[in-house]
Structure formats: structure tokens, C-alpha cells
Amino acid sequence: MIKTMEQVTTIADIRIHIKEAKREGKRIGFVPTMGFLHEGHLSLVKAAREMCDLVVMSIFVNPLQFGPNEDFERYPRSIERDSEMASSAGVDLLFTPDVNEMYPRPILTNVSVANVTAPLCGASRPGHFDGVATVVTKLFQIVQPDYAFFGQKDAQQVAVITQMVADLSMPIEIVPCPIVREADGLAMSSRNVYLSQEERTQALVLSESLQQAKKWLEEGMALGEIKDSVIQKISERPLASIDYVEVLRFPDLEPVTQEKTGQSIMIALAVYFGKTRLIDNLITEIR
Amino acid sequence: MIKTMEQVTTIADIRIHIKEAKREGKRIGFVPTMGFLHEGHLSLVKAAREMCDLVVMSIFVNPLQFGPNEDFERYPRSIERDSEMASSAGVDLLFTPDVNEMYPRPILTNVSVANVTAPLCGASRPGHFDGVATVVTKLFQIVQPDYAFFGQKDAQQVAVITQMVADLSMPIEIVPCPIVREADGLAMSSRNVYLSQEERTQALVLSESLQQAKKWLEEGMALGEIKDSVIQKISERPLASIDYVEVLRFPDLEPVTQEKTGQSIMIALAVYFGKTRLIDNLITEIR
Numbered sequence: 001m002i003k004t005m006e007q008v009t010t011i012a013d014i015r016i017h018i019k020e021a022k023r024e025g026k027r028i029g030f031v032p033t034m035g036f037l038h039e040g041h042l043s044l045v046k047a048a049r050e051m052c053d054l055v056v057m058s059i060f061v062n063p064l065q066f067g068p069n070e071d072f073e074r075y076p077r078s079i080e081r082d083s084e085m086a087s088s089a090g091v092d093l094l095f096t097p098d099v100n101e102m103y104p105r106p107i108l109t110n111v112s113v114a115n116v117t118a119p120l121c122g123a124s125r126p127g128h129f130d131g132v133a134t135v136v137t138k139l140f141q142i143v144q145p146d147y148a149f150f151g152q153k154d155a156q157q158v159a160v161i162t163q164m165v166a167d168l169s170m171p172i173e174i175v176p177c178p179i180v181r182e183a184d185g186l187a188m189s190s191r192n193v194y195l196s197q198e199e200r201t202q203a204l205v206l207s208e209s210l211q212q213a214k215k216w217l218e219e220g221m222a223l224g225e226i227k228d229s230v231i232q233k234i235s236e237r238p239l240a241s242i243d244y245v246e247v248l249r250f251p252d253l254e255p256v257t258q259e260k261t262g263q264s265i266m267i268a269l270a271v272y273f274g275k276t277r278l279i280d281n282l283i284t285e286i287r
Numbered sequence: 288m289i290k291t292m293e294q295v296t297t298i299a300d301i302r303i304h305i306k307e308a309k310r311e312g313k314r315i316g317f318v319p320t321m322g323f324l325h326e327g328h329l330s331l332v333k334a335a336r337e338m339c340d341l342v343v344m345s346i347f348v349n350p351l352q353f354g355p356n357e358d359f360e361r362y363p364r365s366i367e368r369d370s371e372m373a374s375s376a377g378v379d380l381l382f383t384p385d386v387n388e389m390y391p392r393p394i395l396t397n398v399s400v401a402n403v404t405a406p407l408c409g410a411s412r413p414g415h416f417d418g419v420a421t422v423v424t425k426l427f428q429i430v431q432p433d434y435a436f437f438g439q440k441d442a443q444q445v446a447v448i449t450q451m452v453a454d455l456s457m458p459i460e461i462v463p464c465p466i467v468r469e470a471d472g473l474a475m476s477s478r479n480v481y482l483s484q485e486e487r488t489q490a491l492v493l494s495e496s497l498q499q500a501k502k503w504l505e506e507g508m509a510l511g512e513i514k515d516s517v518i519q520k521i522s523e524r525p526l527a528s529i530d531y532v533e534v535l536r537f538p539d540l541e542p543v544t545q546e547k548t549g550q551s552i553m554i555a556l557a558v559y560f561g562k563t564r565l566i567d568n569l570i571t572e573i574r
Contacts, residue, residue: 011456015458022309023312025310107454108400108401108402108403108450108454109398109399109400109401109420109450109451109454109455110398110399110400110401111396111397111398111455112396112397112399113395113396113397114395114396114397115395116395133396134455137424137455138454138455138456141455141456141457141458142456142458144458163395163396164396167394167395167396167425168396168398168421168424168425168428169298169425169428169429170428171302171428171429171431
């Protein structure tokens, strides 16, 4: 029997599938996405495939997590291509609601997470993580997964969701998956499609400077100096405009007050190329 | 076989019971309480008993929903008596976590609901409904009920939870249950125990003025005049100090802009007797 992927667009319809899977005792794995799929998303599906009996993917460009001057309208969308990729990758159930299905009336409920949302993208994009926490909570209520899979490229998002799941005792295990990169090192992102050829070339400075930072760390360079050197290195690219370069304690994203051996840290970058904002990060420890 | 009630104090333990009930396809009914049970709570258990296969009650005095100068510390507690009452009423599973079990670390996640939380108790008790929405979300994640039962005495709470469940697509049906009153009309409340004999007598003005308001409404009195008359009536009791008297559209708790026949409205009262704050309400429609 060839198993075919089911695609549903309404909450009522997906509930029917979920109920049946629960009744059959299936372990449900969930991969929430905003679509325009790439190898990063497919690696999440692969991880879900290995751990679960039913793999559910959602594709929903969530307006709540975009600021008023951000790229909600022009965010790349390609449901047909996504659907084929999801099916090939082993998704069992694809949930593709439109905005009206998810928010038939203005949503009055907001889920917010303090502390871990304060630095980095939380500081640059006010309200972003409220939008993420709220939609992920809603999707979790709809899909009721046993496991949910998130990419470490959005490491702060993983930290926010992990905190939220623990705080609210959601019966879900969050599985963070490694960043997937292009052959030349650029972290995969749906937003890479925005880049001009010249921007694409200069954007390599993100992964390159993270690799360089790791070497500097191994050589014993102090964190403050590493941060300054990364800023210097990125600034040499004329099309790059730095949003932030930060070195924080991981996973609580607090400032590093003491440089102790074995302390997990994250070096996180957000850099604009034109209107395109790219992020990348490296999680490592102090030697 | 005599069915005995199970009592558990940890999230890990209740999850075992819930998992088993889910596997057996049982419909789970949930009655969240702060304990010091009275007939109002037991009416919720009765409703749950009729609709569900497994009735779960929680008893947890939730610090998040008390303001800094409110009665969290002195809120009446009596777990042993509660446990006997719950068992007699037909509760199958009693969940009595302590604060450390529910909030082992300071909780960083907050669930808030806009609009319906703005007037009435939301205005008088800043942060109260954030605390309610957050703990109810957490309890819902733990108990995973099919139905949850709430008393209409806390009508605004019912409105907040109903809004939250709809907004976040929680797979739960909220069942509001009628206010249960003492023989003389006083709405049952765990806080009634705070009242001195004289306060208890004068507190009858709440239910009496609501009944009077209903008559006035039937006689065609305008809502503004009804509100003023209720304030007048309560003010005649020397020990009464009004927090609010409001007439609002129901269930969205917006101001009544047009007095249309058939329009559902709520007349809601909060009145202090000494340090004890009592609430009561009447939901009816404009004739």
C-alpha cells in the first residue's frame, strides 16, 4: 500500500485525523513551519519520522509574529511545491489553514514569555515572540503532538517554546534539531530567496564569522574581544548592516557574568542585507 | 465494587491516571477549584458526573491570581474536609498540588485575554485574570479534559476562559453552571466564612438588589436608572462599601450602547463588607 499524504485546511478536519491517531495510540510528531520549505524543514520531518508514528506539518505564515514594517505580505509562499516536498519527505498530514481559519475574529488571547524573549530578536522585533508563543500554543492545542520539532537556527525561538512548554506543563517534548546549511555555509532560510547575487555572496560572512569566533574561543580569546572582532569582520562587508551580535549564556540567554570553563554559550547574529534580515548562531562552550 | 477516589499531588502522578483514562476512551470532566468546597462546587461535580466518565477536581489556591494586598495567605483551606466532600460528591481523581509543584521556578509564561478582562473584577484586581488564564491553561494541559465546569458566580471568569479556549482552539468544552445560593439568597462562596454575623446579614443586599433590579427591568426602567437604584439600595447598608455596580452586554462584557429588546445583559456587583469582597451577578435580557 502506498501511503499518501492527507492535506487539510480546517481545524475541524484536522481534529478528526488527530482523534483517530490518538485512538490508535499513535505517537504524533509535529513540525510547525511558515512554508517555502527547504532542507532545514525536511531535516525536522526526518527527525519526526524516526521518533513518531504520525508526522504532522503545518504551513501557516502567522501575521501575529510580524511587525507592522516587516515582511508578512512579501514572505515567500508556494503551497503546491511545499505540498510535494512534504509528501516526499514523509509527512502524513499537512495542515494549511488560511489566516481566516486561524483567526476568524481578532484574537484577544496572548501568550507571552518573559526573560528569554528580552535580548536578541526579542529586542529587535517587539511582539515577535508573543506572536510565536501564541500561535504555537494554538497549533499545539489543535495538533496535540507528543513531540514537536524546531530548528536551532531560531535558537531563541526554541528557548522560548521550551520555557513555555515547561511553565504551562504542556504534555509535549520539544526536539531541537541542528542548523542545516548550504554547501558554502549559509544557514538555510526561506528568506534567502530575497537576496541578490552580491548580497548572497557577502552573506557568507555570518557563518564564516561564527566559525572564526569558535576558533578564537578555542584560542582563549575573551568573549568581549570575540564580540568586537565579529562585529569588525562583518562590518568589512559593504552590504552588511548589523542588527545585533551577542554572546549570551545558553539556554537561558542571560548575560555571561563569569567566563567559566564548560559554560554553554550562544554567539548570535542578526544582519541586514538590504531589507533582508538574516540570523545565524553557534552554540558552544567556554574552554 | 465500591469506587474510591484517588488523590494525587504531583503532575507526574496525575499524568499516569489521565493517560490511562485517555487510552480507555473515557470522557474527562474537570472541575478546577481553590478548595474550601461548598454546594456551588458540588453542583459542578454533579454536572460533570452526568456528562463524563472520569471526573477530575483540582484544589489549588493559585498565588498568581491574588494581588499583593489580597487574601492569598488567609484564603480558607481545608484539604481533609474537601477530600471527603469531593469523594462523596463523586469525584474520581482529586489533584492537590502545592505551590512548589505547580511553580517550581518563577513562571515566566503569562496568558492574558484582552477586552473581556477590562471591566468589573479585571479593573478592580489588576493581573487577576492573567493569573486565572495562566493557571487554567496549565491545569488544562495537565488534565486534558473534554469538558471543564465553571460556576456562573464568577461570570467574568467564565467569559475569559471561554474566550481563551476559543482563541487558542483548546479541544475543551466550557460548561457554565448556575449560581448556587444559600436558602436566604446569598451566593455561595468560600469567602463567606470571613463574614461576621452582622456582615452576613447585611450581605443579603447583593442578591436582594439583583432580584429588585430584575423587577425594575421587567417594569421597563432604563438601565442607567437601575444601576443608580441598585447603588442606592446597597448604600443603605452601613457595612457595605461598593467596589462596582455595572450593567454590561453579555457575554462580551462591552457597554450597552443600545437598549434593544432581547439583548442579553449582566448586572454585576462587587461589594466589600469589612475586608471581605463579595461578588454576585444576574444574567438576563432586556424586555
